[in-house]
Amino acid sequence: MSEDPASSRQSSRNQDKTWINRLMSGFSSEPKSREDLINIIKEAAANQLLDDEAVSMIEGAIDVHERQVRxxxxxxxxxxxxxxxxxxxxxxxxxxxxxxxxxxxxxxxxxxxxxxxxxxxxxxxxxxxxxxxxxxxxxxxxxxxxxxxxxxxxxxxxxxxxxxxxxxxxxxxxxxxxxxxxxxxxxxxGDIEDETDEEDEDGFIRKVSDNEYVIKALLPIDQFNDEFGAKFDDNEFDTIAGILIRAFGHLPSRNEHVEIDGFEFRVLYADSRQIHLIRLTIPES
Missing domain, CATH: 3.10.580.10 (CBS-domain)
Structure with missing residues (x-):
């Protein structure tokens, strides 16, 4: 026996109301931490009350409240x-x-x-x-x-x-x-690009001293190897960001640093989702 369409629509509306009520009750109970609030928002997204872009913007707005200009x-x-x-x-x-x-x-x-x-x-x-x-x-x-x-x-x-x-x-x-x-x-x-922004398909490398560079975390590993004579394996990851996250064992914050094969990496800019900029110090030899 097929389900009555009217009954199906009513069931769907009831389900939506249930999640909306849960979302509103979550806010009314005053989340005790940023993590509590994010979890409520993500639960709403998982139940299709918010799309991924909206969740990302909400997280960004919350992040702005806690971040400093530096x-x-x-x-x-x-x-x-x-x-x-x-x-x-x-x-x-x-x-x-x-x-x-x-x-x-x-x-x-x-x-x-x-x-x-x-x-x-x-x-x-x-x-x-x-x-x-x-x-x-x-x-x-x-x-x-x-x-x-x-x-x-x-x-x-x-x-x-x-x-x-x-x-x-x-x-x-x-x-x-x-x-x-x-x-x-x-x-x-997220990133705002205008007509003056150039497509940077080859990544970003800026030399700041004889052995120091500022690089984008999304720099391809093979280009990094060619540029700095490194031998990082690109079988598991495509970018330097992947190499760093594996080395740190977590998503690093600003000023965290790690040394890999003689190369020192210091995080200049990272948010709750990814690493963006890195200061690289290469071996003097």
Whole structure:
């Protein structure tokens, strides 16, 4: 005997109400920890009340509440800056090549912040030419924040004060890096790519000293081996992230480090789902 369609629909609605009631009762009972809250959300996803993308965004929003600026900022060594004395002929190649929309303007050093240059403020050069142009006339005030500021607080300040970039200082008052509103939003919604982002099929390797590099965790193992003369096995994993997680025995947090075959890896940036950036120190030999 076939099941009555009306009865089937009623059963389905009752099941949905049951899970909704359980979800709401979970919230009303005030979860005691972040893990309790995440478990309730994941249970809702398992029963198709939320999709995976929604769960990921909720986790990201919760994560932002607990994270500090130092965990997402662009480090000082990777900042693209403009000198206050630079002429349009000197600064325009930097603006064009980097494709950024905002640039810290500095004096004698990166600690001497003069302001922020918006690329759009250079558009009058097209009509008016470069005669009598000085950066001091077009730069905007820079916002300076401590690297310990929580990301949810910073996001609120970005929104309320209507600025999109801040310079980050360490405990000694020196510039440690910069952070943008995009850096914070990416913690919630994932990577945001625009038309200026280049496809990076070969991974990412940036040399910072004679034997130190910053690399993406998704760098393919075979490319790592070719670049640094290593002999890591790629039969089990495809990327350096897999090698590191196996070595750590868990998903590592920022500043955790491990040595493998003479190569030292220090995690620069990782979230609750994956490793993103690593500082690599290669053997001096």
């Amino acid at each position: 965990e997402v900022m662009v480090p000082r060594s990777q900042m693209v800056v403009i000198g206050i004395e630079e002429t349009p002929e000197q600064l325009l190649p930097t603006v064009i090549e980097s494709a950024h929309s905002r640039f810290p303007v500095i004096g004698e050093s990166a600690d001497d912040i003069k302001g922020i240059l918006l690329a759009k403020d250079l558009l009058p050069l097209i009509l008016n030419g470069t005669e009598d142009f000085t950066l001091e006339k077009v730069i905007r005030p820079a916002s300076i924040i401590p690297e310990s500021k929580r990301l949810n607080v910073l996001l609120r300040e970005f929104r309320e004060n209507r600025y999109h970039m801040a310079l980050v200082i360490d405990e000694y008052g020196a510039i440690a890096g910069l952070v943008t509103i995009e850096d914070v939003l990416e913690k919630i919604v």
